[in-house]
Amino acid sequence: MPSNTLRNHKISTKLTRLSALFAMTIGVFSISTNTQVQGVSFEGERVEVIVPFKEGGGTDTWSRFFAPYLGKALPGQPVVVIKNIPGGGSTKGANQFARRGKDNGLNLLATSASTQFPYLLSDRRVRYDYNDWSVILASSTGGVVYVSPSTGITSAADLVAKKDKVSFKYASQGAASIDLVALLAMDLLDTEVQAVFGMKGRGAGRLAFERGEVNLDSQTSSSYLKKVIPLVEEGKAIPLFSFGILDKNGQLQRDPNFPELPNFAEVYKMAHPDSTVEEGYKVWRKFFIAGYVAQKMFFVPKSTPEDIVQTWRDSATKLVTDPTFLEKAEEVLGNYPQLTNEQAEQALQAVLEVDEKSQEWIRQWLLKNYNAKL
Template identity: 70%
Template sequence: MLLNDFFNKAKLCLSCPLVSTALMTMPFMSPVYAQSVSFEGERIQVTVPYKEGGGTDTWGRFFGPYFTQALPGEPIVMIKNIPGGGSTKGANQFARQAKDDGLDVLASSASTHYTYLLHDRRVRYDYHEWSPVLASPTGGVVYVSKDVGVANAQEFVDKLDTLSFKYASQGATSIDLVPLLAFDLLGADVQAVFGMKGRGAGRLAFERGEVNLDSQTSSAYLKKVAPLVEEGKAIPLFSFGVIDDEGRIQRDPNFPDLPHFGEVYAMAKGDTTTSQGFQVWRSFFIAGFVAQKVFFLPKSTPEKIKQAWRESMSKLITQPEFQARAEDVLGNYAPLTGVKADAAVESILSLDDTSKAWVTSWLKEKYNTRL
């Protein structure tokens, strides 16, 4: 069951309050006629607050040509990378400078979400001031160097007491929160090497042999890491999984032969339901991966322009050619538009205070991170 199905079943309301609350409180949107909107002769700038080559950059550049095709007037689309500060530099700049004419778009990702949710002092942006036009669920995969000497997740768990790892990270409050917390819950001896400009930089450090453990979101894994696996240089261990319509973690259909993190945790520690740490991990996994990447317009953008974007994106994702290429490049995760995109973003903003407090304490104790 794919992440998109997370929004499709009424019984989900009983098991996933983050999303059910969002769906139940979604405001009614009256029809807005967007036919008069045209971007002919215009240039749309997509701000990607990450370095070239990472998952968000791959995602943004994949969608760029489709924006040209789908939006009225077929505008030129330019990608502008502004890395730094765990994505806060680019997001802050967008918050300060973006115009509300439909020509400025932010490509946000989990790192941008987490720094906001955890009240990182570098954050000068507010998600309540932005309106989503398309969100992409995703998954992720953890893999190790062949030199580690393990062939699968079970061997990884069995040898944890004798192994040590280095992991190139962009920061403990970035998207790396999910893998770093996973490693700690398993009891793995992992030295985080901070300062990476994005997950793409982490992957390059892995390829250079500077670290021996890495994780990538599905799009970057499929495009950049799968060839390393085929060459025998990287060994996939587990995926983060997907959420089914019951709110349970299941195997990612893009990687059906890999156990999800819940299975690996059970191998190492036993029942996941009794572990507060695992439940907190699950909360941040949902917040960071159910709507892992989101295209935003400033909320002050005129409604007819926002609606033109939303209608264009809703039509785009139904096109067979787009669907075929998206599955090949980004994985089998259906993009979310309209009220589903709104609900996904609302689920991020509704992350429970207990999980935030638990992670804040963990970050301070584990990495001396003071938010």
């Protein structure tokens, strides 16, 4: 479970650090190590990356995009393969990595906010500890909420105007997963949403949307760009809002990858034009930050020898500053920072610093709305 040291950091320090990290543009890095660690080679080896979600979701898309590039960036150019272990909102695969992950540099775990949130909320399914892992790379990202045209909703403003006339169904992998950002957002807009639990990832939720089983969905940017934009172009999905991104002052702004969409702060203001900001919105913002500033990460066990860890980090740093990679990454993942070395470490520590008061607020909200006892 998270240590008291992490939990007791001041929130203002956390927000300042997170804002600075999130506001950086891709390619602006202070590379702390420019020379590959001598003597470490992965030639002839096979690297296995555990993805604790089904194929087709945001973390799977992200991992499969990075895999061949990482293989080429590492000395010896090993084969990098993906192994999907879905279940428990990602806790099954993360627990297995915690038990069986080898510290030889050939085992990695890919995580997302759906791995972070159960850990932060002391979910009883969690048998892993982020303090037992060393981060190799962290990716910021965004997310988009969209609906079926069958709802009759055509925009965020339309949603606010018709919120009492439409009910929604949302296919979820669990209320304590990354889905809580979308579910809490819709609750704060005073909409009626029935969550259908049991999905093994956001990819499964999207497929339920495509089959017409639900009429509301959300995806992280990588999955949205690759899987949902075609649905929008075919008139099968109506985007409502993005969650937004933080500027250097910690203010929520429109996501530059979706500039035509209002961010959630704008939509919240539409729904509550004359109200002061409620506690629920403040908590939403903290979990949005915790879930999206370092939304996806690669880890190795902390017991991995330092020269191997540094080789991984140096290779990742070299990769994310390569112009060819950056061009392709923007197309597939969106224009977000890819953090390595000290910046990845700082992002990891910051996102694990959600204060106890906010954690308890979320626990009570989950219990009240979904009877979720963590």
